[in-house]
Amino acid sequence: MKLQNLIEQGYQTRNDLNCAEAILKGANDAYDLGLNEQTIRLAAGFGGGMGVEKACGVVTGMAMVLSSMYAKERGHTSPEMKEKIKRAIEKFESQYQSTDCRCLKAKHRDEKTGCHGLILAGGKILDEIVEAE
Known part of the structure; x- marks a missing residue:
């Protein structure tokens, strides 16, 4: 199943999730990542731009998903992961001209x-990156 489809079906609202949780938990379900609930709770503090309207939870959530899928042992030894995260963030930023929660909330x-x-x-961006494999 695609992450986009889960989100379109109200996944975030139905599960009472913030933006980062919706991306990570939704990707876990859509892509069968095998993450447990404790691991998914790591996304809780990233919603609302880490609670202070800084880095968007969607963006940090995408980084968590791609890290879980493509990180080898450590981030600095995972060039494929870094490239995929870079691509995801650049695509998001090109669509919305920001990755800053405060700016995004004001407009969207x-x-x-x-x-x-x-x-x-x-969700669409992650689907595109994952399907490009």
Whole structure:
């Protein structure tokens, strides 16, 4: 299953997840990553731009997903992981002109759906990168 499909079906709202959790937990389900709940909880503090509207949780969530899929032993020994994360962030930033939560929320968040559109965009980007294998 594609991550995009899960998000389109209301995955974030149904599971009461922040942006980073939605990306990591959704990818775990969509791509069968085998992450346990304790590992997924690591994403909790990244929602809302780490709680201070800095780096977008969708972006940090994408980095967590790609790290779990492509990191070898350590980040500095994983050039494929670094390239995929770079590609994901560049694609997201080219679509939204920012990776900063505060800027993104001001333009793309609404009270009813929150940051659903941003989360969906992150899901699509991850699907494209994973499917390019």
